[in-house]
Amino acid sequence: MKTTIYYFTGTGNSLKVAKELAAQIPESELVRIHKASIKQLKEAPSGRIGFIFPVYYYGMPKLMAEFVKQLSMKENSYVFAAITCGGSVGPAMWQLKHRIEEKGLKLSASYSIIMPDNYIVFYNPPTPEVTEKLFKAQEEITREIAITVVADREQKFEEKTGMIAKIFGPVAARTFQPRNRDRHFWLEDTCNGCGICAKICPAENISYKDSRPIWLHQCEQCFACIHSCPKKSIQYKKGTLTKRRYHNPGIKLPELYMTKD
Numbered sequence: 001m002k003t004t005i006y007y008f009t010g011t012g013n014s015l016k017v018a019k020e021l022a023a024q025i026p027e028s029e030l031v032r033i034h035k036a037s038i039k040q041l042k043e044a045p046s047g048r049i050g051f052i053f054p055v056y057y058y059g060m061p062k063l064m065a066e067f068v069k070q071l072s073m074k075e076n077s078y079v080f081a082a083i084t085c086g087g088s089v090g091p092a093m094w095q096l097k098h099r100i101e102e103k104g105l106k107l108s109a110s111y112s113i114i115m116p117d118n119y120i121v122f123y124n125p126p127t128p129e130v131t132e133k134l135f136k137a138q139e140e141i142t143r144e145i146a147i148t149v150v151a152d153r154e155q156k157f158e159e160k161t162g163m164i165a166k167i168f169g170p171v172a173a174r175t176f177q178p179r180n181r182d183r184h185f186w187l188e189d190t191c192n193g194c195g196i197c198a199k200i201c202p203a204e205n206i207s208y209k210d211s212r213p214i215w216l217h218q219c220e221q222c223f224a225c226i227h228s229c230p231k232k233s234i235q236y237k238k239g240t241l242t243k244r245r246y247h248n249p250g251i252k253l254p255e256l257y258m259t260k261d
């Protein structure tokens, strides 16, 4: 049976999971979700359907939420999901479940996977020792997901959500609108106009003026632009000045580019 795995990613954690699942689930196809795919992909093929994406502010990335909302799926589809996070997915899985149930379908199996946190405004990525442990656990969960999916089994979502996520999660997930938050990006003089930030942006939110990037106020807050800048020239407020940059080491940076030239 065909399995279509739709994924959204900023820094590659969710792509790593999606790629491993695709390698372990026979006849599977990986489909990236980005700004243009919302218009292009309206109907899922028959078979199994998977959604893999990061949590943002305890909710679904807005592009992914929009995509799931407008996607039509056959009534007997087996639907599964894995959300990557730095600690807690909060209500993001409920949001997805609700969107799927609105279509008269069921979210049959769902998982959260803790990965290095890429929210660079607050956090440095974890140390190599911690990262290695996270990846080992991630690979184990991914194998478990693949076995569940191939058997078309049910897996109820289990997450121990902390107090902060319980209290602030529903409000943050409902109200947070990332789009014009890109007004907080700024550039150091070291920017050489290489164009990687524009290439990597899944929201087509970066254009160039006088060889310098400008943000177009349809940001998803994935922070791929900051993390991928080879000169560390992109900053967001002041919090990013001293932070290390990150992308999943199992993914080559060009794999994250939207345009391949």
Ligand SMILES: Cc1cc2nc3c(=O)[nH]c(=O)nc-3n(C[C@H](O)[C@H](O)[C@H](O)COP(=O)(O)O)c2cc1C
Residues within 6 Å of the ligand: 008, 009, 010, 011, 012, 013, 014, 015, 053, 054, 055, 056, 057, 058, 059, 084, 085, 086, 087, 088, 089, 090, 115, 116, 117, 118, 119, 120, 221, 222, 223, 248
């Ligand atoms: C804007 C933003 C908000 C985030 N919010 C949360 C959150 O609410 N809870 C959490 O555990 N991790 C949060 N994270 C961490 C990411 O979900 C996590 O690092 C994820 O694996 C990144 O996936 P990607 O590499 O596929 O983009 C956030 C990251 C960003 C950039």
